Amino acid sequence: MKRLVANRAEYPVTVPFPALALLVAGLLMVAGGASADQSGADTFNSTCAGCHGEDGSGSTAIGKASAIPDLRSAAVQNQPDAHLADVIANGTGTMPPFKGSLSDDQIHALVLYVHGLANKK
Numbered sequence: 001m002k003r004l005v006a007n008r009a010e011y012p013v014t015v016p017f018p019a020l021a022l023l024v025a026g027l028l029m030v031a032g033g034a035s036a037d038q039s040g041a042d043t044f045n046s047t048c049a050g051c052h053g054e055d056g057s058g059s060t061a062i063g064k065a066s067a068i069p070d071l072r073s074a075a076v077q078n079q080p081d082a083h084l085a086d087v088i089a090n091g092t093g094t095m096p097p098f099k100g101s102l103s104d105d106q107i108h109a110l111v112l113y114v115h116g117l118a119n120k121k
Contacts, residue, residue, distance in 0.1 A: 040113030043106050047098065056117040066094045077118045084111045 045054065051062045056071030058064070069076055076084075088107050091097035098107070 039106065040109035043102065043110055044113050055120055056114065071114050072117045072120065077115065081111050084114060
């Protein structure tokens with residue numbers, strides 16, 4: 001049986017290492033960003049939307065009864081990422097802590113997702 005092998009001399013492919021590294025890094029960033037957005041949305045919908053509503057408005061029965069703030073509001077959107085992550089991790093008021101059930105990456109993805117809710121108002 002004859003093996004087909006491309007002759008490197010016939011098909012020279014040279015890519016400078018820095019260019020290749022930049023290409024791979026760029027692809028990983030794009031893929032990582034998309035998955036982080038989706039991960040944040042999935043986590044929000046499965047963990048947060050029951051109280052905060054799918055749009056973050058807090059207009060659910062639990063949200064209205066607990067006076068949950070609108071996550072799209074300037075009061076929430078102007079909070080630093082570290083504060084939002086702390087609230088998600090440790091809870092506040094009637095909101096329970098989620099540090100035992102969510103990873104740091106999931107909490108970070110939620111913070112990014114909550115900031116994105118401002119555009120859906």
